[in-house]
Amino acid sequence: MSHNTFGHLFRVTTWGESHGPAIGCVVDGCPPGLVISEAEIQAFLDRRRPGQSRFTTQRREPDEVRILSGVVTDADGNLRTTGTPIALEIQNVDQRSKDYSNIADRYRPGHADFTYDAKYGLRDPRGGGRSSARETAMRVAAGAVARKVLPGVTIRGALVQMGPHVIDRARWDWDEVGNNPFFCPDPVAAAEWEIFLDGVRKEGSSTGAVIEVVAEGVPVGLGAPLYGKLDQDIASALMSINAVKGVEIGEGFAAAALSGEENADEMRIGEDGKPVFLSNHAGGILGGISSGQPIVARFAVKPTSSILTPRRSITASGEEIDVMTRGRHDPCVGIRAVPVGEAMLAIVLADHFLRNRGQIG
Amino acid sequence: MSHNTFGHLFRVTTWGESHGPAIGCVVDGCPPGLVISEAEIQAFLDRRRPGQSRFTTQRREPDEVRILSGVVTDADGNLRTTGTPIALEIQNVDQRSKDYSNIADRYRPGHADFTYDAKYGLRDPRGGGRSSARETAMRVAAGAVARKVLPGVTIRGALVQMGPHVIDRARWDWDEVGNNPFFCPDPVAAAEWEIFLDGVRKEGSSTGAVIEVVAEGVPVGLGAPLYGKLDQDIASALMSINAVKGVEIGEGFAAAALSGEENADEMRIGEDGKPVFLSNHAGGILGGISSGQPIVARFAVKPTSSILTPRRSITASGEEIDVMTRGRHDPCVGIRAVPVGEAMLAIVLADHFLRNRGQIG
């Protein structure tokens, strides 16, 4: 079952609400002997941390991660995984003692308020409970551990569309991703997005986005033909992120408009005598199994419903109201989804790396 | 683990290759007491069956399903499920005794030949082995059982895009879906597609497609906030179908271009005193949990790589070759994916229906 756990041999269980004392996760199945440190995990968390530019929520989350179990100090003073569960925890320190009673029985349009109440009969109105983006901090932390399981694999992500504005792929430069507050690989687009998003922010509006995550150096053979397809698990992983409404691999939805001739990835023997693909429409996965090409996945994030324009809604008791969401929110939640998408891709690959090693040896 | 099993409380395990003696599945966790019959299951299989028009493979598959376990005849002479595993089986009768030796070591571009060989070290070249579309017959059979678990739920599918040609949603008529060989809800588009696909077929080419599946009458509350999200499991289910490269829910990738104002589904109290949504950008799922609105999902199917135009490839022994796929194939495999998509949606909903009843009571 998978209420709050993701993965099989490499398994991540997250817990916690944004307004409880802490949030955390348990990473189970991590192989022993890997060097790991809180600082390394922290570095990934810092990329996701809000409040770093005017384009993300001003909520302050120091997000200091602690490793509570699963490691031992080796003779060189390094922490090494022991093969036992790794518990990671972050204290919640910025829980403003504000009054939530006014939203406790209001269903914010586009939020999970209505469905949580309908399913569970009660919910924690403070900060969105489990549906808070804060949970994704633990995904990023767990993803940092997952990367350790994947030697030689590079996993990176970038924002490729903000609202209606897409990047020019001819200008793609991974080095640019760190040079702007949007994880944008196209410096020209980044400059345009800054103007666009300032407008969105000032209007109290929000915008959607598309993120692309890429894994290079993935060995051939991860995945399985049917219900253990690598692309299936990537779709599951990315769709499990808050606000995601679509996932695609390689050519994705564009493949629907192509002919078989256009979409085929032809093969030759490379100069090193190894098979080489002449294109990557497949996004690195054939028949559910990694082909050795870069794995390329994209996911669409909807605009957050937390906007200043009042929207019509109802209360739990059936009263018709208008809802306007004040407070510290992101005009484009897709930005912070970039490191989260990378982390989920890392977790899927780590799980399949171990599974493949188990079955195939 | 999920090599060949899908679902938790309602679980489907499929087995078989297209050129073995039979294919089958085990449906585990089906509640007891449901009236079921081979004829009902057969009716769904017949919708998926190839050879019904010139637009699908001429391979003859009578696809006669047998129920081998999990049922008992009641006092009225009806078969009823007993709560024990339901084994379904279809004999393979059209296994042409052709010579596969010429493709046994060739990697057809876009097929799983290369990755299977790389992962498993050997494969069954006959008919594509487990990656054959034939496996999807068992999904349709299992989906017919899943529908029984979902009283009051209607699950339907339609082709909404063939190659570059999309339907006009203003003309959407569910009754038209059965009137053309494409499961197309728009009669004008269907007529155009017929001409288009005849051209594709005559050229020995192939084309992609987009399928939309819709579930109406789904109760509020199915799913879970994080790794048990209903949309996550739908994404996983649809991406597990052969040749699928993208999945989206509700507004999907289009949501990326919208503002929060545009994308919010406002709520009012209906005339019956119940909550009513004024739009369905969310596709019936909020925070991973069904909202009671229709669940709307789409998935993109790539054009099959089985085309008459030679493509460059290699052999297992590293020789560079040209590959042309003769034989009985579908110019648009997306057509037959419509009943398969419906079935997978039914399986996900049945599983979550039982899970929700377990946790919530």
Added chain:
Amino acid sequence: MSHNTFGHLFRVTTWGESHGPAIGCVVDGCPPGLVISEAEIQAFLDRRRPGQSRFTTQRREPDEVRILSGVVTDADGNLRTTGTPIALEIQNVDQRSKDYSNIADRYRPGHADFTYDAKYGLRDPRGGGRSSARETAMRVAAGAVARKVLPGVTIRGALVQMGPHVIDRARWDWDEVGNNPFFCPDPVAAAEWEIFLDGVRKEGSSTGAVIEVVAEGVPVGLGAPLYGKLDQDIASALMSINAVKGVEIGEGFAAAALSGEENADEMRIGEDGKPVFLSNHAGGILGGISSGQPIVARFAVKPTSSILTPRRSITASGEEIDVMTRGRHDPCVGIRAVPVGEAMLAIVLADHFLRNRGQIG
């Protein structure tokens, strides 16, 4: 979930009732490239087959197993596993068309009739449905596949107690196990049991038994410290066999009466420079992980409730009755549990072998 599936990386799903058209199983996760044959599997099934002496049920079950998927013929004409699911099936041929209506609403004491009816609201009265010992044939078949995954491992079983009569361990001789109809390793005990069981049989009574299963050559390191303990999964596997009421590892319940000095397995360095244990009270498992010593497990099988002496019971409609079970039954069902116990041990070890390889490499 595990209604009808056992294992994780190596997974067995069984289906079928004794009076349906067939029974079968799906073995998923078997590594590719293993040579396998129906004859090999059949050899294990023949050891379990009833009707081979006057001490087991005279029901005739040819039990001819067919492999329906998951294999390919290699260049040498051998069947080899392909890594895809292996479907095994046995037709039911000895379904006497007798009238079950008289027992359809009677609850046989000690049988699952009452609980099945209470849980499912209906059941298949013919031949015991899923609780029939016939299901164990598929465990034996799957166990034959599992042995293939475990090179260098020898798994054997023996009956060590029949009714109140235990073997003399000083006389243990594995070669004797095949020389008597009881899988008894002690020829003196076997002769005594023959007289004892003849008496039980003639009285229409039944008796319990204890089986010991031993795996030699198991590598160090299978299992996990807590909820993946190897002994935990062995306990689960053996307790899942019909009529089993107790499981123990190594010293088992006798360990409760020992002191720490008596129970400790001391270690030395052997002549080959490797660690050697001086005793095996632990039964080959320390802290949930295999130690490299022989794994020793025992399980107790209750006497079958199918006896000729009438016992008091009730009907589904609440009438008090006396029930006497006529028909073809085993006076000591524990005998046929020996190959079943071996098979379950093989399945657990194969699963943990793959899991360990996955996590540890």
Added chain:
Amino acid sequence: MSHNTFGHLFRVTTWGESHGPAIGCVVDGCPPGLVISEAEIQAFLDRRRPGQSRFTTQRREPDEVRILSGVVTDADGNLRTTGTPIALEIQNVDQRSKDYSNIADRYRPGHADFTYDAKYGLRDPRGGGRSSARETAMRVAAGAVARKVLPGVTIRGALVQMGPHVIDRARWDWDEVGNNPFFCPDPVAAAEWEIFLDGVRKEGSSTGAVIEVVAEGVPVGLGAPLYGKLDQDIASALMSINAVKGVEIGEGFAAAALSGEENADEMRIGEDGKPVFLSNHAGGILGGISSGQPIVARFAVKPTSSILTPRRSITASGEEIDVMTRGRHDPCVGIRAVPVGEAMLAIVLADHFLRNRGQIG
């Protein structure tokens, strides 16, 4: 997979070592709306807490549990579960800063030192790492939550054998269990055990024990016929506890010596018109499904290997040594296993209660 997780719909994942900063668990799948408190959980923990008599380790563990997630304060000021994961945590406060270097490379006989090193290549020598009995505190905490899921069910445990000394069942009195430091239901036996265990303690020796756990009020219908047998999962749960070497249900191993006539549980219609069993040899489970009778299970705990008498062993580097375990240890670890066994039984029942409700409705 189940390295550190137990259960399906009601799932417990534990983490932590005795010498890390904390230990904890995540209880996932708990239904919403249940009133819960740290005090209630603490009460169960206090029963397991060491240092309460001279017969348990003098290690001081305040074991103050905190609920970190999954609850909300209701209008009456009570904590209620929200259906989201409940994280429980206990700080480790009594980590004596002693020098473990002398045992870091020594394999204590009967401990998991050798197998951990062999499997993982490294281990945390401090306090036994994951194999420490300290982990069982989290089982007790999770078990307290599980009890909430089971209205009307009473789960109790008792020590029924200490070393070679068994209780007289004729004197069984549940009220006595709280009157002695052994959870012994027989006051005469308790007095004898006190003398016996004082002797064991003074010799620096240890002794084994047998615990019986009983659940009354369990509804009919929990479990499933084959790999979801209730007794199978109880066996798995109890065998997962440290030092447990055997598990039995109802008559258990004694059933092997009985005849079918003796072992059958006859049925009549009770005065209330409901089915009544005249005995309970089955231990409340028939065909893997609860019968409504009390569920009775026993498990054997071996004597701890932590004794003052030197035992022969080896070091990681292959040196032959003598090992004597000094420090704070329990002469009879079976005593503290009583609340742990109760907790594991509660967890299994809660899981099957939810699973049954899911499948059967």
